[in-house]
Amino acid sequence: MNVGKVIGGNVGGKLLIRLKSNAKVDVGDLLVCENENTGEKFFLKVVNMQISSLLAQQFIEEMAGQKLEHDEIDYNIFDAQDRFYRMCEAKILKIKRGDEFYPPRSLPNFFTDVRKINESDDFISQAGEIEIGYLRLGREALKAIKTKLPAKGLISHHMLVVAATGKGKSNFARVFLRGLLKLDDYAAIVFDPHNEYYGGKGSKGLRDHPLRNKVVYFSPKYESTPGAERLIISTRDLEPDDFFGIIDLSSTQQEALDLLKRKFKGEWIEKLLGEEIKDLFEMFDKKIARSTLAALRRKIYHALELHDKSGLVFTLEKTDDVSIYDKIKSAIEERKIIIIDTSMVGDDSEKIIASSIVNRVFNSFRYLKQTKPQEFARTPEVLIVFEEAPRVLGSEALANGVNIFERIAREGRKFKVGLCAITQMPSLLPAEILSQMNTKVILGLPSPADRSAVINSATQNISDESVEIQMLDRGEAIITSPFIKFPLPTKIFSFDDILKEDIANIKTTEKDISIGVD
Amino acid sequence: MEKIIKYLSKYYTEEDKKIEIDPSKFHTYEMNKYDGKILAVDGGSGIVFDGGSRVISKIKIGVVEYAKGKMTKQDVKKYFMLAIWKNDGIIIKLDPDEQITLSNKKIDELQNDARDILERKMINEIAEKEKDAIILSDGLQNLSPRNVASICKTSRLKTKNGRSLIGYLNEFTKDKYKDKLWYYTISEGEYIVKFHTRSKFCYKVTTKNKEVNNLFGAIAYYSTDPEILGYPYPLLKVDKIVRLREDEKQFDNHKLKLLAKQEGVNLEFDENSMIMHDLLDKRAYR
Known part of the structure; x- marks a missing residue:
């Protein structure tokens, strides 16, 4: 008509x-x-x-x-x-x-x-493996046309998911991860500050998916969650780099951390926290000021949320198990979705967990590419999902110095590591970082500053869509990406709805079931 | 200017007191939400080429039809008319062909007479075909069909002492008939009518329809559009579709000259003998 x-x-x-x-x-x-x-x-x-x-x-x-x-x-x-x-x-x-x-x-x-x-x-007959929703016509969804995103390249070229509270950021991320589950060449690490990706009492998550055998879940509360692994990190596995750009450290303090590591190897944090300040001062021939050592002790102790020798996640003890980093490495090789439950730890602690894990993944990929290029070619692309991204990529966070997230934003695509930065305040991210996020999933953004930050950094011209972006309702999105032909108006699937479809359509084996509901 | 105003004021303050209005000629009436058909006919014309002794005009005669408040039909007939001097007389040629007789001798006014004739012709045809409908005309006089009402936007009717009758009645009724619809009978079939209580205007209406209360009530219903309160909306609508706009005239002028050129005729030489005023006017506006 x-x-x-x-x-x-x-x-x-x-x-x-x-x-x-x-x-x-x-x-x-x-x-x-x-x-x-x-x-x-x-x-x-x-x-x-x-x-x-x-x-x-x-x-x-x-x-x-x-x-x-x-x-x-x-x-x-x-x-x-x-x-x-x-x-x-x-x-x-x-x-x-x-x-x-x-x-x-x-x-x-x-x-x-x-x-x-x-x-x-046949307007939208584009290639793509990850179904994310329906073509949206204004407020209506054209259910005959599913919108898809191509996984290859898109993941390592980074993704930004922006929306005001309640507009569906986490739902989109779960829908996207559900799409990755169905593919064989991709892995993801999700840092989950609200414990909403794996699922639990009253909320559906990836553990409810028929392909849950491809999901690995680490949580400090592992005992109460069937199929979960313990999230524990020995301080002996941490490096000074894991703290740089993550907590507020002066250059003198950073140098001091390097000296501690060099001198005490894996025990550098134990020594910093356990030795008397005056003894440490002497051990370093008075090269590190007492005040510096005292400040470092205080900062690291609080950041790791230690109580005596152990905290919820970090421990000064040597763990008997295989380190979490090795477990994650294996899971990536098996193309799994790894969910890290950080809902019970504080902000600094969460960032150090994330920084240490991401550092090791990035460095291992980089090393592999430099030394074993053929093996590197067989590795999957890895997506790092991080909520409230300005905490590590915002201008204020970057004032603490370069961190691993910024490095991945700039170099990750060379090493098959991509970021999925989720935020409700994209205007807090520097323009350079925003422009590195090649794919942008824009849900409703009422703030003019946030809208203009996203519009100005989009790979396609969406300056005319400002009014629409302002008015987008829950689950309604515009997606811009160099991997699609035009800004894609989409009604994102409801994860719960698409989960029901998958449960009906995908056959599970006994082995699959045992992992999620043991 | 001051002298003139002082002189004029005497007429308004002293002379008008002598005017006598017959109260028995005043009547009030009620609006009625007329469900039948109401049609409005109007014409528009203009000169699209003036070569002095050879003039081409465009004439548009339009009709709109409303029923139950909604437009149900509209139609416009378009004519081009050539008026040309030959042997001390004027020859008329209409395209499409139509037999009309014109008596006016001023070549640049003939289009008005032709429009008048064509408009009457259309009104009579419609009145014959739509016997139960009300047909509104834009001010044409001496129309014989009983179902036609002619509404004059302007009038030179005057009181015995020379004041505009419509102007005087408007002033006279502004308090006494403030919230009423009224008409004033001038003579049989000739009335001054107010179609909306909030309107500042009243109009001379001529009709052979005897049931004027019903007629005026129906017209009043169609005079409630806020764009022009108190004037029948169908007449406004038909005026819009037959009005010959300046850009339309210019378009036709260029097209005519182009077609003439294809026939080997250059009309510009003759046209230049007539357009200097227009050119000066346009320059002055800039």
């Missing part, structure tokens, strides 16, 4: 469409019009709407005033549909000639009929 007619526009700008009075069109809708004489098919997206009339503004104001102020008097607006109407502004996304799509360098004719897109338009 036609919803309007083209009445103006220009290349590089927007088309103006007069809408039929009963047409249901919203900002974000996808429309189609066709030039009969050239056979060109134009795919359009509504970016703004307005009400209009051919009457002079003063008449309209007077008419409104008469109706407002003299309600008791008879008024009838005749031909209202002809005289007062809606118009929309639409940008041309692509032009189709024959079977090929082209950039928008042409225009439809005056009075060309415009209709809504439908499944027969």
